[in-house]
Amino acid sequence: MSAERPAPILQVQNLTTSFRTDDGILTAIEDVSIDVHPGETLGIVGESGCGKSVTSKSVMRLLPPATSILSPESKIMFDGLNLAHCSEKDMRSVRGARIAMIFQEPMTSLNPVFTVGWQLNEALSYHTDLSKSGRRKRSIEMLRLVEMPNPEERLDEYPHQLSGGMRQRVMIAMALCCEPEILIADEPTTALDVTIQAQILKLMEDLKNKLNTAIILITHDLGVVAQVADHVCVMYAGRVIEKGTVREIFHTPQHPYTRALLESIPKSGRREHGKRLPTIEGVVPALNDLPPGCRFAARCSIAEEQCIHTEPDLKDHAFSDRPVRCHIPINQTAEVAGSKGQA
Amino acid sequence: MALVEVEGLIKHFPVRGGILNRVIAKVNAVNGVSFTIEKGDVLGVVGESGCGKSTLGKTLIRLIESTGGSIHYDGVDITDLNHRDMLPFRRRMQIVFQDPYSSLNPRLTVRALLKEAITHHEIVPEADMEDFIESIMLKVGLRADQKNRFPHEFSGGQRQRIGIARALALQPDFIVADEPVSALDVSIQAQVLNLMMDLKDEFGLTLMFISHDLKVVEHFCDRVLVMYLGHVVEEMSCIDIHAEALHPYTQALLGANPINDPDEKRELTVLEGDVPSPFNPPPGCPFVTRCPKVEARCHDSMPPLVEKAEGHRVACFVVND
Numbered sequence: 052m053s054a055e056r057p058a059p060i061l062q063v064q065n066l067t068t069s070f071r072t073d074d075g076i077l078t079a080i081e082d083v084s085i086d087v088h089p090g091e092t093l094g095i096v097g098e099s100g101c102g103k104s105v106t107s108k109s110v111m112r113l114l115p116p117a118t119s120i121l122s123p124e125s126k127i128m129f130d131g132l133n134l135a136h137c138s139e140k141d142m143r144s145v146r147g148a149r150i151a152m153i154f155q156e157p158m159t160s161l162n163p164v165f166t167v168g169w170q171l172n173e174a175l176s177y178h179t180d181l182s183k184s185g186r187r188k189r190s191i192e193m194l195r196l197v198e199m200p201n202p203e204e205r206l207d208e209y210p211h212q213l214s215g216g217m218r219q220r221v222m223i224a225m226a227l228c229c230e231p232e233i234l235i236a237d238e239p240t241t242a243l244d245v246t247i248q249a250q251i252l253k254l255m256e257d258l259k260n261k262l263n264t265a266i267i268l269i270t271h272d273l274g275v276v277a278q279v280a281d282h283v284c285v286m287y288a289g290r291v292i293e294k295g296t297v298r299e300i301f302h303t304p305q306h307p308y309t310r311a312l313l314e315s316i317p318k319s320g321r322r323e324h325g326k327r328l329p330t331i332e333g334v335v336p337a338l339n340d341l342p343p344g345c346r347f348a349a350r351c352s353i354a355e356e357q358c359i360h361t362e363p364d365l366k367d368h369a370f371s372d373r374p375v376r377c378h379i380p381i382n383q384t385a386e387v388a389g390s391k392g393q394a
Numbered sequence: 395m396a397l398v399e400v401e402g403l404i405k406h407f408p409v410r411g412g413i414l415n416r417v418i419a420k421v422n423a424v425n426g427v428s429f430t431i432e433k434g435d436v437l438g439v440v441g442e443s444g445c446g447k448s449t450l451g452k453t454l455i456r457l458i459e460s461t462g463g464s465i466h467y468d469g470v471d472i473t474d475l476n477h478r479d480m481l482p483f484r485r486r487m488q489i490v491f492q493d494p495y496s497s498l499n500p501r502l503t504v505r506a507l508l509k510e511a512i513t514h515h516e517i518v519p520e521a522d523m524e525d526f527i528e529s530i531m532l533k534v535g536l537r538a539d540q541k542n543r544f545p546h547e548f549s550g551g552q553r554q555r556i557g558i559a560r561a562l563a564l565q566p567d568f569i570v571a572d573e574p575v576s577a578l579d580v581s582i583q584a585q586v587l588n589l590m591m592d593l594k595d596e597f598g599l600t601l602m603f604i605s606h607d608l609k610v611v612e613h614f615c616d617r618v619l620v621m622y623l624g625h626v627v628e629e630m631s632c633i634d635i636h637a638e639a640l641h642p643y644t645q646a647l648l649g650a651n652p653i654n655d656p657d658e659k660r661e662l663t664v665l666e667g668d669v670p671s672p673f674n675p676p677p678g679c680p681f682v683t684r685c686p687k688v689e690a691r692c693h694d695s696m697p698p699l700v701e702k703a704e705g706h707r708v709a710c711f712v713v714n715d
Contacts, residue, residue, distance in 0.1 A: 246684075277655055
């Protein structure tokens with residue numbers, strides 16, 4: 052599989068984003084590196100405050116310029132352009148046209164005083180040379196693509212007349228109308244009911260296969276990741292702590308946080324019913340009060356002396372070829388072999 | 395023995411409009427719901443937004459008044475009790491809300507939040523107040539020295555613990571938990587669920603657990619009501635929902651839930667269409683607009699809840715044939 056994997060379309064390297072706040076400069080994400088490949092879905096998972104949304108907004112340069120700082124080493128390479136430090140003019144030719152984004156709350160991301168058609172038309176007139184009738188035709192085509200019922204009538208409706216699922220479809224239609232090479236979906240289904248979520252996830256999967264779009268899916272829902280992601284990047288307190296394919300992450304998690312997170316989800320089935328859930332004690336450290344060592348050390352069940360004093364690097368370990376940020380990563384193959392050897 | 399018995403509970407909300415602000419329509423939030431909760435049981439209520447599950451919980455403990463039907467609590471009909479007669483029942487029936495941010499008064503310390511209800515219901519004499527408040531805080535996993543802090547100084551999970559402490563302080567025997575873990579992160583969610591499980595055992599509580607998350611309900615509850623547009627469409631035991639669910643809607647809910655294992659990945663069940671508007675529900679079964687097994691008769695009348703096996707009731711013509 053790795054042999055025929057196409058070259059990455061977007062490479063984020065050493066991305067560090069800080070904010071000026073009343074408490075001084077706080078670093079929200081540090082040294083984040085991710086590769087995004089065409090036709091693949093990269094899932095970024097983590098709990099609230101881990102920096103997954105800051106990562107995506109840094110890529111789109113949607114953070115307030117007055118208070119946010121991207122460090123000079125940060126590189127966001129897209130088609131020969133470093134988005135981290137390019138001009139706003141260059142960024143405008145990329146944002147919306149070649150990299151598009153959909154947000155968590157479809158109600159607040161659509162403008163309530165304009166019709167659906169007006170908002171689709173705005174994006175098209177900005178990024179394409181289509182005529183007025185061509186834009187209307189294209190808008191209807193896009194709404195049909197996202198399986199919106201009665202697309203011609205919907206064009207003249209306002210966002211408040213649509214249900215949550217339909218609003219998210221409009222958002223996706225808007226994001227896709229310029230055929231972007233990358234779609235960033237920031238918690239696209241969190242505000243939706245599970246049956247509507249299934250519709251939207253299937254739609255994104257179909258679009259990925261049809262248009263070969265690369266998708267960055269940001270979510271806290273591990274079920275959604277297992278369902279649609281090809282590769283996964285786990286974040287904790289502003290750091291990438293583990294990367295791998297979706298199978299590797301779910302079957303042989305190497306970071307204790309990833310493993311604990313997977314274990315704390317309620318399982319279905321007779322055997323698990325009514326049992327106590329394994330938990331991760333404590334809470335995520337605050338950004339202005341980060342520990343000197345590993346950021347997970349205080350909550351980690353296998354932390355040692357070194358974890359408290361020095362922060363581990365994100366690196367490959369002897370027994371695997373994928374990066375983990377841990378001094379003592381879990382080696383499951385060795386655990387299995389070791390127990391057999393003793394017996 | 396049944397602690398809560400609900401018979402044909404109805405809640406209609408009037409919709410006002412026009413220049414004279416007359417009632418122009420009504421929303422049937424809860425439409426003739428009947429069930430019982432045995433002492434010590436946890437009854438889960440699942441359904442999508444707008445199905446009436448929160449309204450059901452609030453109507454049940456009379457935070458909002460019902461339009462019809464009856465509620466019996468511990469053998470007493472509390473449907474029409476006046477304010478004074480209701481007071482002892484108010485103490486015994488508590489609620490934990492979904493949003494730990496908006497359900498705590500930001501200007502009261504934890505101590506004041508807890509004390510208010512304890513004083514009103516005269517749970518302990520004034521002299522023992524501080525000890526009692528501290529003991530409740532310890533029970534829910536907060537430290538006694540945090541009692542003079544304000545809600546904004548706590549994290550989401552801790553605030554939910556304050557909400558639980560407030561309910562627990564009145565020594566209730568029944569708690570309605572309205573999406574208590576929905577706003578929390580996965581790792582915090584597990585902490586709060588474990589806490590509720592421990593408290594239930596320690597105090598012998600009976601619970602109604604309202605949630606949109608079938609995985610949590612399946613894990614935590616003994617029985618479950620599946621609601622759709624104000625109707626109960628299925629009631630069953632939670633031991634093995636996947637194997638036993640019969641109603642097409644319950645099956646669709648299960649099928650739409652992603653599984654946490656990329657190897658067991660399957661095509662998600664995708665229902666066509668959206669939920670009908672509650673202002674204008676279809677005349678027959680409310681699920682007809684999306685049901686994969688729909689037949690002609692489903693459009694004419696609402697199928698009754700029929701007992702298929704012991705403790706398993708389903709409202710569907712096709713399944714009940």
